[in-house]
Amino acid sequence: MSDTDRPGSVPLLDQAQSRLGLMLADIQQLIEVETPSRDLDAVARGAVAVADIVEARLGNRPEVLTVQGCTHLRLKFGSGPPRVVLLCHQDTVWPRGSLQRLPFSMQDGVLRGPGSFDMLTGLVMAVHAAGLLRDSAGEAALDGVCLLVTGDEEIGSATSQELILETAAQARAVLVLEASAPGGALKVGRKGGGIYSLRITGRGAHAGLDPEKGVSALLELAAQLPAVTGLADPERGTTVTPTTFAGGTTTNTVPANATVAIDARAATMAELERVDAGLRSLRPSHPGAEIVLEGGINRPPLERPMAADLHADYVRVTAELGRPVPDAVEVGGCSDGNFTAGAGVPTLDGLGAVGDGAHADHEHALIAEIAPRTAVLAGLVARLL
Ligand SMILES: [Zn+2]
Numbered sequence: 560m561s562d563t564d565r566p567g568s569v570p571l572l573d574q575a576q577s578r579l580g581l582m583l584a585d586i587q588q589l590i591e592v593e594t595p596s597r598d599l600d601a602v603a604r605g606a607v608a609v610a611d612i613v614e615a616r617l618g619n620r621p622e623v624l625t626v627q628g629c630t631h632l633r634l635k636f637g638s639g640p641p642r643v644v645l646l647c648h649q650d651t652v653w654p655r656g657s658l659q660r661l662p663f664s665m666q667d668g669v670l671r672g673p674g675s676f677d678m679l680t681g682l683v684m685a686v687h688a689a690g691l692l693r694d695s696a697g698e699a700a701l702d703g704v705c706l707l708v709t710g711d712e713e714i715g716s717a718t719s720q721e722l723i724l725e726t727a728a729q730a731r732a733v734l735v736l737e738a739s740a741p742g743g744a745l746k747v748g749r750k751g752g753g754i755y756s757l758r759i760t761g762r763g764a765h766a767g768l769d770p771e772k773g774v775s776a777l778l779e780l781a782a783q784l785p786a787v788t789g790l791a792d793p794e795r796g797t798t799v800t801p802t803t804f805a806g807g808t809t810t811n812t813v814p815a816n817a818t819v820a821i822d823a824r825a826a827t828m829a830e831l832e833r834v835d836a837g838l839r840s841l842r843p844s845h846p847g848a849e850i851v852l853e854g855g856i857n858r859p860p861l862e863r864p865m866a867a868d869l870h871a872d873y874v875r876v877t878a879e880l881g882r883p884v885p886d887a888v889e890v891g892g893c894s895d896g897n898f899t900a901g902a903g904v905p906t907l908d909g910l911g912a913v914g915d916g917a918h919a920d921h922e923h924a925l926i927a928e929i930a931p932r933t934a935v936l937a938g939l940v941a942r943l944l
Contacts, residue, residue, distance in 0.1 A: 631709045648710065650714075653673035676922045707722070735908040755820065761774035796826050797823075799822075805817070859898070865904075866908070869905050869907035880938060894908055896908040
């Protein structure tokens with residue numbers, strides 16, 4: 560290879576730019592499949608489309624891993640355990656038929672369509688970043704790289720979590736191609752979360768004849784809520800939010816049952832555990848009422864130190880390519896990067912599309928950012944290998 564072809568040199572930007580047409584075609588193809596997470600057949604069809612693109616661009620077809628009916632894809636280069644994992648998902652939050660209302664389009668430098676921002680553009684960027692390295696130095700340039708494309712990220716990754724952890728177990732880096740934060744910022748911290756259900760049992764009674772014989776689950780629920788929300792710590796960014804609730808049977812019965820769901824988020828595992836312990840120590844305040852807590856910590860936080868070194872590498876590669884260095888921010892939402900960071904594997908997130916509107920009708924990606932960020936990603940992978 561000539562000096563100008565070496566990954567990390569400025570021509571990497573030109574090489575990425577020359578792939579833009581292909582990348583846009585690949586993104587369109589994936590958007591037009593439609594892959595809502597809970598539709599397993601749709602996710603399987605999406606996986607075929609992804610596998611076709613991977614095979615066309617990288618010369619190898621990924622292995623298909625089906626877990627409880629959900630299709631995931633993995634392509635490892637080299638014989639050893641993966642050292643750099645490119646982590647993507649191809650499921651979206653969009654129900655089938657959304658495409659009719661929000662068709663794929665490209666206008667004024669903006670690409671639109673369901674899943675364009677979260678995260679089909681990022682997925683295609685990962686494939687082409689690997690393609691850039693392969694073009695410059697053959698398949699040996701990808702030794703140690705693993706592309707993992709899951710199908711259930713948007714619903715909590717129940718069937719892919721183990722696969723993600725196993726794939727990344729010996730990696731030195733997990734690069735998550737989720738959409739960037741506003742302005743193209745990288746995600747160097749993500750809150751972790753817990754999901755709980757507080758079930759309250761009282762005693763039913765006729766509200767007219769003998770209400771005094773009842774124990775109101777609703778009043779007990781109301782009594783618990785200040786203690787629940789009191790576990791939040793705004794200064795630390797810890798939130799504890801009662802969300803859905805239900806209870807009672809008829810308008811003339813003291814309610815015997817009530818339930819409230821609780822969404823807890825925190826930036827550190829210590830905070831999540833503090834909230835968890837607090838919820839578990841709740842005790843009934845009305846004689847005769849019982850409370851049971853279900854659920855627990857769901858995704859650990861991506862704590863900032865887990866991303867620090869990779870972020871420094873990203874900044875260096877960006878500067879070498881003469882590109883403006885994006886901001887780095889901490890965000891509230893979870894991704895599969897939470898799992899790998901929680902397991903102690905360095906993880907950098909938000910490497911995918913620049914744009915806005917995840918899960919919203921105005922979802923879009925900026926076309927001008929796709930090739931340059933793909934070049935930076937390729938340079939980063941080469942550096943990490
Ligand atoms: Zn996503």
